[in-house]
Amino acid sequence: MERTFVMIKPDGVQRGLVGEILSRFEKKGFKIVAAKFGVLPEAVVDKHYEEHLAKPFYPGMKAYITSGPVLRFVLEGDNVIATVRKMNGATNPAEAAPGTVRGDYALSIGKNVIHASDAPESAAREITIHFTDAEIVSYEKID
Ligand code: CMP
Incomplete structure (x- = not known):
């Protein structure tokens, strides 16, 4: 069973989109196995976005991502990594298809509402950054 890391960014929370976005993933059939709500500590942001640390947009992105609470969660299900990426649409919203988040x-x-892991390696890395094993819950989901 595959897992992915997802984060609804400050703009998504502030615009009241949390329920709508979670609902899409729940209706698709994915299982929420962990969740946290709050402002990201700076050290967590630097770890999470390690590969972007030297990018010119990083300081602005860091200021934005810590500007308000985010909802972080782990989804579980068949093919969840690629499917959630598809459901979110292209990183650049100008290229994201209608029907995607x-x-x-x-x-x-910059303000693109949501983040999700892009590959099995990044999913494993990001889940470990944001959650301990004990924070990931196992339970039966009724379809
Ligand atoms: P995310 O999927 O969270 O991963 C990296 C983020 O960097 C990406 O979403 C964008 O929000 C952000 N990003 C990428 N390119 C730019 C850019 N040119 N300007 C501002 N933010 C960017």
Whole structure:
């Protein structure tokens, strides 16, 4: 069974999109196995976005991602990593198809509502950054 890390960013929370976005994943059939709500500590942001630390947009992105609470969660299900990426749409909302989270709700690449792991390696890395093993819950889901 595959797992992925997902984060609804400050703009998604502030615009009241949390329920709508979670609902998409629940209706698709994915299981929420961990969740945390709050402002990201700076050290967590630097670890999570390690590969972007030297990018010119990093300081602005860091300021934005810590500007308000985010909802972090882990989803479990068959093919969940690729499917959630598809459901979120392209990182640049201008290229995101209608019907995807970013296609429906985002306009700028900076404020693009949601993040999800892009591959099995990044999913494993990101889940470990944000959750301990004890914070990931096992339970039976009724379809
Ligand atoms: P995310 O999927 O969270 O992973 C990296 C993030 O960097 C990405 O979403 C964007 O929000 C952000 N990003 C990528 N390119 C730019 C850019 N040119 N300007 C601002 N933010 C960017």
